[in-house]
Amino acid sequence: MYQIFLTLRYLTRKKIVIFPILVVWLCLMMMIIVTSIMGGFVDRVRQTNRELLGDIVISNPTAAGWPYYEELQDYLKKNVPEIEASTPVVHAYGLMNLPNRGANAPVQIVGIDPVGRSKVSKFRENLFQQYKSPMNAVDDFVSFGLPKTSEELQKAATDAFEHANQAIDAAEEPYLKARMGLVESPPLNAKSLFAIVPVVLFTGLLLLGAQKKRSFKLLVSAIVILVVGGTTITLIYFWPRIRPHDFRFTEDAYQQAKVNVDRANRTYRFSIDLAPHQKWNSRQELVDALVPRQPTFTVPPEAAARYDTPAAVPKNGCIVGVQVGLFPRDRRGNFDRTHRFDFEKAIITVVPVTSKGGLNLGSAQSEVFALVDDSYTGVYDVDSTYVYAPLEVVQSMAFMRPDPSISPDDKQNWFPPRCNEVLIKLKNSNDPAGLEALSNRIQNTVDEFFEKRTLERFAPLQVETWNQRQAKYLNAVENEKVMQIFILSLMSLVVLVVIYLIFHMIVRDKTRDIGIIKAIGGSELGICTIFLFYGLVIGAVGGALGVISGVAFVTHTNQIHEAIFQLTGITIWDRSVYLFDRIPDTYNAFEVARYYAVSMLAGVLGALIPAMFAARLDAAKAVRYE
Amino acid sequence: MNNTPLIQLRNVHRTYKIGPDEIHVLKGVNIAVREGEFVAIMGASGSGKSTLLHVAGALEDPDYPPAGTARPDDGVFFRDQALHRMSLFARHDLRNRHFGFVFQFYHLLPELNVLENVILPAMVAAPFFMAFLRARPRKKEALELLEAFGLSHRLTHRPNQLSGGERQRVAIARALINSPDLLLADEPTGNLDAKTGQSILDVLINLHKTRGQSILLVTHDPHVAALADRIVHLEDGRIKTP
Ligand SMILES: Nc1ncnc2c1ncn2[C@@H]1O[C@H](COP(=O)(O)OP(=O)(O)OP(=O)(O)O)[C@@H](O)[C@H]1O
Ligand SMILES: [Mg+2]
Numbered sequence: 001m002y003q004i005f006l007t008l009r010y011l012t013r014k015k016i017v018i019f020p021i022l023v024v025w026l027c028l029m030m031m032i033i034v035t036s037i038m039g040g041f042v043d044r045v046r047q048t049n050r051e052l053l054g055d056i057v058i059s060n061p062t063a064a065g066w067p068y069y070e071e072l073q074d075y076l077k078k079n080v081p082e083i084e085a086s087t088p089v090v091h092a093y094g095l096m097n098l099p100n101r102g103a104n105a106p107v108q109i110v111g112i113d114p115v116g117r118s119k120v121s122k123f124r125e126n127l128f129q130q131y132k133s134p135m136n137a138v139d140d141f142v143s144f145g146l147p148k149t150s151e152e153l154q155k156a157a158t159d160a161f162e163h164a165n166q167a168i169d170a171a172e173e174p175y176l177k178a179r180m181g182l183v184e185s186p187p188l189n190a191k192s193l194f195a196i197v198p199v200v201l202f203t204g205l206l207l208l209g210a211q212k213k214r215s216f217k218l219l220v221s222a223i224v225i226l227v228v229g230g231t232t233i234t235l236i237y238f239w240p241r242i243r244p245h246d247f248r249f250t251e252d253a254y255q256q257a258k259v260n261v262d263r264a265n266r267t268y269r270f271s272i273d274l275a276p277h278q279k280w281n282s283r284q285e286l287v288d289a290l291v292p293r294q295p296t297f298t299v300p301p302e303a304a305a306r307y308d309t310p311a312a313v314p315k316n317g318c319i320v321g322v323q324v325g326l327f328p329r330d331r332r333g334n335f336d337r338t339h340r341f342d343f344e345k346a347i348i349t350v351v352p353v354t355s356k357g358g359l360n361l362g363s364a365q366s367e368v369f370a371l372v373d374d375s376y377t378g379v380y381d382v383d384s385t386y387v388y389a390p391l392e393v394v395q396s397m398a399f400m401r402p403d404p405s406i407s408p409d410d411k412q413n414w415f416p417p418r419c420n421e422v423l424i425k426l427k428n429s430n431d432p433a434g435l436e437a438l439s440n441r442i443q444n445t446v447d448e449f450f451e452k453r454t455l456e457r458f459a460p461l462q463v464e465t466w467n468q469r470q471a472k473y474l475n476a477v478e479n480e481k482v483m484q485i486f487i488l489s490l491m492s493l494v495v496l497v498v499i500y501l502i503f504h505m506i507v508r509d510k511t512r513d514i515g516i517i518k519a520i521g522g523s524e525l526g527i528c529t530i531f532l533f534y535g536l537v538i539g540a541v542g543g544a545l546g547v548i549s550g551v552a553f554v555t556h557t558n559q560i561h562e563a564i565f566q567l568t569g570i571t572i573w574d575r576s577v578y579l580f581d582r583i584p585d586t587y588n589a590f591e592v593a594r595y596y597a598v599s600m601l602a603g604v605l606g607a608l609i610p611a612m613f614a615a616r617l618d619a620a621k622a623v624r625y626e
Numbered sequence: 627m628n629n630t631p632l633i634q635l636r637n638v639h640r641t642y643k644i645g646p647d648e649i650h651v652l653k654g655v656n657i658a659v660r661e662g663e664f665v666a667i668m669g670a671s672g673s674g675k676s677t678l679l680h681v682a683g684a685l686e687d688p689d690y691p692p693a694g695t696a697r698p699d700d701g702v703f704f705r706d707q708a709l710h711r712m713s714l715f716a717r718h719d720l721r722n723r724h725f726g727f728v729f730q731f732y733h734l735l736p737e738l739n740v741l742e743n744v745i746l747p748a749m750v751a752a753p754f755f756m757a758f759l760r761a762r763p764r765k766k767e768a769l770e771l772l773e774a775f776g777l778s779h780r781l782t783h784r785p786n787q788l789s790g791g792e793r794q795r796v797a798i799a800r801a802l803i804n805s806p807d808l809l810l811a812d813e814p815t816g817n818l819d820a821k822t823g824q825s826i827l828d829v830l831i832n833l834h835k836t837r838g839q840s841i842l843l844v845t846h847d848p849h850v851a852a853l854a855d856r857i858v859h860l861e862d863g864r865i866k867t868p
Contacts, residue, residue, distance in 0.1 A: 002749035005742075006735075013737040516733045519685055520747040520800070521722020523714070620686035624676060626731040 002522070003529040010530075011537060016502060020606070021542040023498045028546025028599050029553065031488045032592055036554040038481045039591070040584020046470075048378045053466040054087075054120035056424040056439050058446060060459040063353040065090065065400055065418035068453055073422060075449045082438055084427045087116030088391060088419035092398040094350040094364075096324070096387055101344075105324055107387045109350055111394025111419075114295040114319075120425035122377075124295045127319065128337075129373040134290040136263055137270035138283060147281040150274040157264070157271035164264035168257040175254035199229035235567055248569040255330040262338055297390050299370045303343035306370075316393050317372030318346060323383035326374065331571050333582075335376075343370040348387065350397040365397040395419070432467070439465045492602060499538065499606025503531060507614045514614050515622025524615040531611035532604055539603020543596045551592065557583045630706050631658035632808055632840050633682055637700045639689040640677050651677050652688065653863030659808065662838040664831075666851040669860035675844040676812055678860060682842060683725045683810045684709055684717050722751050726801030728811040732793040734785040734800070741781040744768040744799045751804055764803060771799040775829065791822035798829060809833070811843045815850060827853060 011017055060066050069088045076083055090111035097104040118124040124131055141148075144156040206222035209215065270290055280286055297317040307313045320326065327335040349366045351359060369389060377383055395401035401417040408414050424442070429435065443463035450461070507514070514527055553560065561583060565571055573583050640652035651674040659665050659682075669675050680686045681702060687710070691700060702709040704720060712720070721727075726747075734743045748764035772778050775795040785793055794814055801809055811830065815823030831853055833839040843854060851857045859866045 001752065002746060005749060006737075009735075009737045009742070512733065513735050516735060517746075517750070519683075519721060519727045519733075521718050521720075521750045523718045526750070618686070620677075620680040623685070623727075623729055623733055 003526055003533055006517075006530050007533045007537060010506075010534060014506070016506065017534075017538060020499045020502050020538045020603070021545070023495050024539055024542025024599050024603065025545040025549070027491055027495045028543050028595055029550040030491070031595055032546065032550030032587065033553050033557075034484055034488065035481070035591065035595075036550075036587040037557065037584050038484055039588060040586050042478060042481060043586075044378070044584060046467075049470045050466045051122040052377050052379060052382060053469060054423040054425045055429040055435060056426065056442060056463060056465055057469050058422040058424065058442070058461055058463050059420060060461050062459045063091070063093075063420070064458065065420040066458045066461060067416035067418045068450075069417075069419045069422055072446065072449050076424075076442065076445055079445050080438070080442055082426050082428070083442075084425045085116065085119035086422050086424045087113055087120050089117075089421040089423060090391060090394045090398060090400055090418075091420045092350045092352070092394055094348055096320075097347040097349070099345055099347065103325065106385070107320075107324065107348070108385045109348055109394050109397070110386050110388050111391040111398075112388055113391050114297060114388070117423070118295055120423045123375070126375045126377050127295055127373045128322070128376065130292050130295050132376075133266050134270060134292075135287070137267040138286045138290055140263070140267040141271070141280070141286055142283050146283070147279055150271070150276050150278050150280070153274060153280065154268075154271040157268040161261070161264040161268045164257070164261040168254070168261045171250070171254040171257040175250040178250040195229075195233050199225065199233065203229070249566075252331065252565070255334070255336070256332070258336065258338060259330070259332075259334045262336075295373075297372060297388075299343060299372060303370050303372075306343050307345075314345065314368045314370040316367070316369050316390055317343075318348065318369035319373045319375050319388040320346075320371055321383040321386040322374045322376040323380060324385070324387070326371075331565075341371045341374075343372060345369075346371050346387075348389070348397075350394070352397065352399040363399070367393065367397055391419075435465050435467070439463050439468075492598065495599075496602050496606045499535060499603060500609060503535065503607045503610035504613075506534075507531065507610045507617075510614070511617060511622050514617050515619040518617075518619035519623055527617075528611045528615040531607045531614055535603040535605075535607025535611070536600055537603070538607075539600035542603070543599030546599065547592055547596050551587055554587045555585055557585045631703075632661050632663075632705060633842070634658040634703045634706075635678070635682060635688075635701075636703070637697070638678075638681060638702060639691070640674070640681060640686075641689055651863060652681065655860075655863070655865055657682075657858060657865055659840055659842050661807075662840055664834045664839075664841045664853075664855045665843070666854035666857045667842070667844045667860055668846070668848070668851050668857060671846070673860045674863055675860055679810050679812050679842065679844055683727060683808075684720050685727070722747060723804045724807045726804070726806035726809045728794070728797050728801050728809065728814045730813040730816040732785070732790070732797045732817075734793055734796055736785050739782045739784055740772065740777060740788070740796050741765070741768060743785065743796055744772060744803055747800060747804050768799065768803055771802055772796070775799055789822075790818050791825060794818065794826050795829065798826070802833070807840060809839055809841045809843075811841060813844055813846065816846065823850075 058072075073086045073088070076086065092109040092111070094107060094109050095104055096107045112123070114123065140157070140160070141153050144153060144160075148156070203222050203226045206218050206225065210218035210222060274280070274289065280289075297319065299314060299317045304310055304313050322335055323329075326341060327337055327339075329335050346369045347366055348369055349364055351364055353359060375383070375386070375388065392401060395417055396403070400419070402414050406413045426435070426438065440463075446461050446463055517527060517530075561571075561573055635655050635657045638652055638655045639650070642649045642651060655678060657665075657667075657678075667675050667678060677686070681688050684702070684704075688702060690710070691697075704724065709717065709720075735746070738746065745764055745768045748768070769778065769781075772781065775798070777792060777795060777799070780788065780792065785796070788796065794817075798809075798814075809830075814830070815826050818826065827850060830839075830841060830843070834841055841854075843850070845851050
């Protein structure tokens, strides 16, 4: 126990321990931040993929697809009771042309049944017009306070819209001026004086004290406070004034105001849609009234306003990925929807694939659609290329469904409709081991089903879990994480060496003390324990600081990121480039605990060799001289 | 008083190796300190006095005689127990509870205050988890010792805030906290002026007289040696008795 006592005394009375503690602290903090953000990223990708795909995917590797999917779905439903829902998907490749914008883009045309797709994935929740926008309105209405009548809500929405409009006016002027380099430094406000006065006062007092007491320490403190305080004040209050010509700040404010106005406008329009003279008591009532229960491709009657004649209105709607290029995106990740597409015309051309897998260029099919909605899944590849359209329409365009005029009895020309994928949602999908077992069972059932049918002309079907399906991409990301951990381990090695060196110094410095402790009866083991315990405490204290600051940093990443922007105008995580509009800001408590244990271990390991060295010191030699 | 010596060195050798060279410092030393005796060792500088003290205090080992030449009676004996037959643990215990060292340069731990320095051997003595419990009653003893040495107003001072004489008194208090059988002092006044040195000697003499403390003291100074019951001279690695 004297070991603990001595360790505590060394800890509190030797300043050198600050260094290993600092090193452990910084290293652990970095480790937690980097792995949390990386891990958060991987988790998000996983989550998004799963929301996109459902639990299990049945597909074959050719673009030509495979037939009898409806019968297969029924067969599976009968034989695998764990299946909750399934839905077919057709993938076709082609071009989307937006004549009103003079724009076109290569796209993947995905034929789906919107209702069925919503049962297996988050398709509905990803739609803007049919889900997010009315949901935003509901949130706004709730924020106005419930219960309220329709008229009261409408009044509040009008006020909010007006308010947002004034705000955009206020934000627009400085933005435009800044763009032209016309802005002068804004005047200093009272807030900045609040910061300057204490720094000046405190520095002055310290300087006075230093003069009176002739104390060098006070003088140094005064200088430190002046420099640190001065830099902080400069950064916080003057930096944006030093760079008034930098219009990024005003641009940011303007974009924010634009987003607000757009939302207020939509909320206002929804308030008009509310049934008159009704009292809204709960959020649920509003959701029921405003949010469509089922997603749809139907072109609504008001679309006619965009077309010259009623005959010109397309029969079918389509839903585009939000990143296909319709909306610019700002640094916060908001899509600027001020130039809304309002059922505009989209001409989609499909390059059909024959049932043998060859290209059928001569029979490329074009079809006119109206854009009815956009979808934001968060996966860039999907959002930038997918255009969803009704299943049968895409099948026909891709020659995966016979012309309706051909009767099934016409053996020569009729063929069974084909799809590329069937997505499956399970009743209980949260058990990864069970998922794989079930996937194997479904594979067997599928094989069984096709035994009775001839599938020679089609490649055999594969049943994969969402996880296996995305394994390649995820593995790449996870490999990157392993790489990071490897680099961080190298860093830990540095920590180990630093602790070793400092302990080496401490032991050499304490040679005589070690001799004395031996002379009063301390054993080799006892002396060894002093330093090991010392190392443990350094690991524990540095580790605790690292955990606290690392976790604090991770959970506030987005705020810190915003603060850095406000201070310097620098955007590190550019949402217009990254998939996600928030930096991952969660941490894995188990992982953090493991790192903490590792830091304590590093403390002990780093101290081990010097501790053993100390234990074996020749006591008689150590006490011989002064 | 029984006849077995408290500590006895019989034909003790000690050689230091410096690279290829060997320095034969103790060349068959024979010396015994009896219970309650105050023995002074004198000798020229470099004659091996400190080495002798360290060997006697189990702080370092004498040479092991070459195989086959060992005589059963050779070695260092504490109350007739051969140190070289003792377990490591027993030797730590010996240094802790039966011997008390006082050094020329005080050798206090600079990070501990006066009271903590004095009480440290008591903490070392206690088994791991009992240390604080056992050390508590020892605190009273430590306070008494420091009081007796006129240091009760400096309990929380650190060694570097004390004068040389004060430090040496703290060191003696530390050596005494576990009531050792033998006090081993290596030139305890060597670093002090005459007056302060005398006060330290007074403390030692007083201990010897009132408590019957056995002391083995190394000194250059004949005046100091004169205070002892017996003086032995170390010359050419051997004890020269006049
Ligand atoms: N660890 C060691 N390695 C090598 N030689 C040593 C070692 N310790 C002591 N010596 C040598 O042993 C001899 C005796 O040293 P010791 O300190 O015992 O003498 P001393 O009588 O106490 O001298 P002083 O009066 O100066 O203190 C010296 O020549 C010294 O150089
Ligand atoms: Mg000496």
